[in-house]
Amino acid sequence: MSINWYKYSAPATFYGLAGRLVPWFGGAAASLTVIGLYLSFFVAPTDFQQGEAYRVIFIHVPAAWMSMFIYLVMAAWAAVGLAFNTRLSFMMARALAPTGAMFTFVALWTGAFWGKPMWGAWWVWDARLTSELILLFLYVGIMALWAAIDDPRRGDKAGALLALIGAINVPIIYFSVKWWNTLHQGSSIKPSGTSMDEVMLAGMVVMAIAAWFYTIAVVFVRVRRIILERERHTEWVKHVLEGA
Template structure:
């Protein structure tokens, strides 16, 4: 029996080309959703009775915080696949996700500080939610630093993957911190039981969350393409790609 052909996206060349096809669509979707979400957040959502206009930072803060967790879970999943099944593409996917995850985490922390100053009277407190989110940023940066400190790419992939998989334990700590401890950070407004958020505000946050997701996927695929060209630079298909662009 002849061996079954591998799916096109499972090879470096196939992954590179299909990522290139998806990037423009994701970029367009991210831009359109961001404009729509911003319009809902600024012009449709009502003024909050207690926080006034200042609460509108929620349309950036909440999606950024959500993406910081989701990207880390995806990164850890790709890292686990690289460890267990020795998949180079999975290791590259984890590496491609890390910078954008770190950016989302930093954005969540910065917007949280901007929101916290007028609401709490301080830029920062060593609150369980804030401290564990800061630890998440250090995990992202540690992943990148560890990978870049090892010259052998295969060893670097394995070492960084172990750190990513171990660090995933911090994700549920962040998510449930407002339930496990008495924290200054407000509790969850969204749950399986329903929502305490006004429908326009909920719609704006949902649209912005989709915009962030499309942006994260777009940037990760762009970085994945760069990593593929770097790692496969001696392969004939890379020379063909370079020749087509020259």
């Protein structure tokens, strides 16, 4: 019975904890976004080569960082879930995927916006953009697999296995795309000069931290929803729903 209790109480405890943490992370994300945007659009100097258009990198670069980072975090939760059969880990993996896909999409979208003034084309087969595109395919594949499997236990594990083999593949894909790009001498995004302005870097880092806090807040909200759905037959969920 003790094992049973542990299993059933873990998501219940986390439900409450996550609920208390969401406003803090959400608030931090919002204020950091304001600071970051102020730095990016008012403090950071105009780039002498690219003019004002370069400012899209304050969104593009953090989004691209987050898209890859979230995939790795998701794969790590999946691995923990497979190793220890903890249900909460699978729920975390599921909750992370849509946000990761969103950031991948934002990175692609802003990349296109940047590409137009830079290269005169909305899309170029640049190594990083191409990797992002394939990363988006990986996210879509995992979410499609989750959507196709009705049984939550099978879905959790199948998605986790796919995330895992994807994570092993991501560095190889990234390398192969770079290799392909140099082979075909395609264009490549070069940050304007090696001496990036300190304010620019600060703006990007602040935006990246804001994106990270936003991710945590959104994932907690999503995990809470998944917990409620999965545990809707348990006493504590009935209690929560009646109380609300």
